[in-house]
Amino acid sequence: MTTYETASETDVTDLMAGKQITLDEMTVELAAIELRLRQLARAAEVPDTPVELADTIDSLRATARSVKETGERMGLLARVVAGDVPLARKFGGSDDPWGVAARTSDREDFGGPAIVPTQWQLLKLAQDAKRADARGEETTTYPEAMAGLGIGWESKAASARRRRERDAAVAVEVLTIPCATCQAGDGEQCRTKKGWAAEQPHVGRQREAEAAVDARLGYLGDMPVPVPDAR
Structure with missing residues (x-):
């Protein structure tokens, strides 16, 4: 089904300080949305008209929990891209690199080089880094692994x-x-x-x-x- 964006939807300038939104900005915005949803659920407990809104209140609070989980994930990713979180140099159980190191690799089993990793791959690399560190293996950081990449990239x-x-x-x-x-x-x-x-x-x-x-x-x-x- 074709979807059309509204003018309000495309007006996102208030969400970011620069030309593009940062993960840190996303984290804070999501936290604000989560709080607003919980506040709305609380306000809905006492509507000015006698209508039982229990199902709507439960739905608002469930949505708030989902938004909170997403915000926490964005917060961790913000720390990852800032270089605060060690990352494994290769994907666990394989010799497949990522970032700049994946430019010349052929990861046929995984659908091609992971030059630009997904959020889930980054979270997995953070987990793998803990095990690599325990084994005395070298780790990397996002800025180090992605140095030189990003110009002209589009999601x-x-x-x-x-x-x-x-x-x-x-x-x-x-x-x-x-x-x-x-x-x-x-x-x-x-x-x-x-x-x-x-x-x-x-x-x-x-x-x-x-x-x-x-x-x-x-x-x-x-x-x-x-x-x-x-x-």
């Missing part, structure tokens, strides 16, 4: 969002281009030989629309070009 979520935005722009652009196959004009959908309207345009029209949008948005084929200031 999967951001890339997927930009892909949706691109596809939506193409759908609009298609209707501005006459179709050489069925002669559909400006604002008209393509039609079959029998004259039935179709939401899927003919290939030539679709290709022309994609080329125009990609040039405007800065895409190269199916992949976006490096994102300025991305990390």
